[in-house]
Amino acid sequence: MTAIPGRTFKKVKELSPAEWIAPGSPLCAGCGGLEGLRIAEKVLGENVIYVNAAGCLTLLSVFPFSPLRGSWLYTTMSAPAAASQGIRDALDVRMGKHGLPKSEDLQVVVVAGDGSTCDIGLSANSAAIHRGLDFIYFCYDNGGYGNTGFQWSPSSPYGSSTQTTPSVAAHPAGSEMKPKDLFEIWRAHDPVYLATVSPREPIDLSNKFAKAKALKGPRLFICMAACPTGWGFDPKDTNVVARLAVETGIFPLKEYAEGKVVHTKMPRKRLPVEKFLETQKRFRHLFAPERRDDIIAEIQKDVDSYWRLYE
Numbered sequence: 001m002t003a004i005p006g007r008t009f010k011k012v013k014e015l016s017p018a019e020w021i022a023p024g025s026p027l028c029a030g031c032g033g034l035e036g037l038r039i040a041e042k043v044l045g046e047n048v049i050y051v052n053a054a055g056c057l058t059l060l061s062v063f064p065f066s067p068l069r070g071s072w073l074y075t076t077m078s079a080p081a082a083a084s085q086g087i088r089d090a091l092d093v094r095m096g097k098h099g100l101p102k103s104e105d106l107q108v109v110v111v112a113g114d115g116s117t118c119d120i121g122l123s124a125n126s127a128a129i130h131r132g133l134d135f136i137y138f139c140y141d142n143g144g145y146g147n148t149g150f151q152w153s154p155s156s157p158y159g160s161s162t163q164t165t166p167s168v169a170a171h172p173a174g175s176e177m178k179p180k181d182l183f184e185i186w187r188a189h190d191p192v193y194l195a196t197v198s199p200r201e202p203i204d205l206s207n208k209f210a211k212a213k214a215l216k217g218p219r220l221f222i223c224m225a226a227c228p229t230g231w232g233f234d235p236k237d238t239n240v241v242a243r244l245a246v247e248t249g250i251f252p253l254k255e256y257a258e259g260k261v262v263h264t265k266m267p268r269k270r271l272p273v274e275k276f277l278e279t280q281k282r283f284r285h286l287f288a289p290e291r292r293d294d295i296i297a298e299i300q301k302d303v304d305s306y307w308r309l310y311e
């Protein structure tokens with residue numbers, strides 16, 4: 001097994017000043033998923049082929065225009081893992097039998113939202129990870145089907161309002177289901193590397209991508225994609241919302257490698273979850289017209305139970 005490298009970056013100024021995504025894409029201003037990908041690209045460089053499952057970030061590259069320096073292949077929501085396998089095989093055959101130099105090898109990187117990852121593409125992703133496909137998977141998780149108007153996905157938080165789970169008299173919480181734990185689903189496959197990242201923590205994110213870049217096999221990322229449009233906050237506040245997700249303990253920053261889960265940033269003193277909830281319209285029904293302490297307490301209970309395992 002390739003050794004997992006340690007910390008590579010200590011300061012933001014050590015990150016590459018090069019930009020691999022040109023400005024002016026049609027994505028929403030303040031999109032946390034795009035910011036996460038932008039920082040990851042500084043580590044991955046340009047020898048990358050992106051395999052994009054239909055979703056918000058599909059709008060990045062609309063034929064014949066692309067703001068990316070790497071190549072971009074668009075697939076259905078269910079097919080990025082299968083497409084990645086085909087590309088990986090083609091590269092390996094060309095390098096093995098047809099003299100393609102190693103310097104022209106490409107990292108195959110899936111870019112997919114939580115709807116594709118946790119829902120429509122879950123079984124194909126599971127099979128690809130299980131058979132050890134050599135690829136990177138970047139899931140930008142905004143907790144909803146964002147590019148079709150923000151419908152519920154299996155990643156939508158309990159207590160959030162979406163287009164298909166509004167808060168109504170019969171269902172005051174909005175979404176009443178607890179989200180799938182994608183980290184644990186993926187961890188059960190024992191991938192070579194797995195991590196959660198947030199664009200608000202660029203050093204943590206960059207070091208995790210540097211580790212993944214040096215490895216072979218399934219390397220999987222869940223990126224906290226603070227989403228001004230779907231979550232209902234001002235795009236200038238993306239960093240504030242993303243920071244509160246980590247400081248309230250709602251979004252743990254962690255990695256899994258060689259059989260161990262390590263938290264890469266422990267919130268020193270966790271803030272109450274409502275500090276995060278009150279920043280977004282999707283949770284507005286928890287505070288007005290009357291405060292729903294019962295639902296807020298349920299969200300706090302889940303976060304506390306998680307951290308009790310580690311603190």
Ligand code: SF4
Nearest residue numbers: 028031056146227229
């Ligand atoms: S809807 Fe949200 S995730 Fe999708 S592009 Fe807009 S801000 Fe990004």
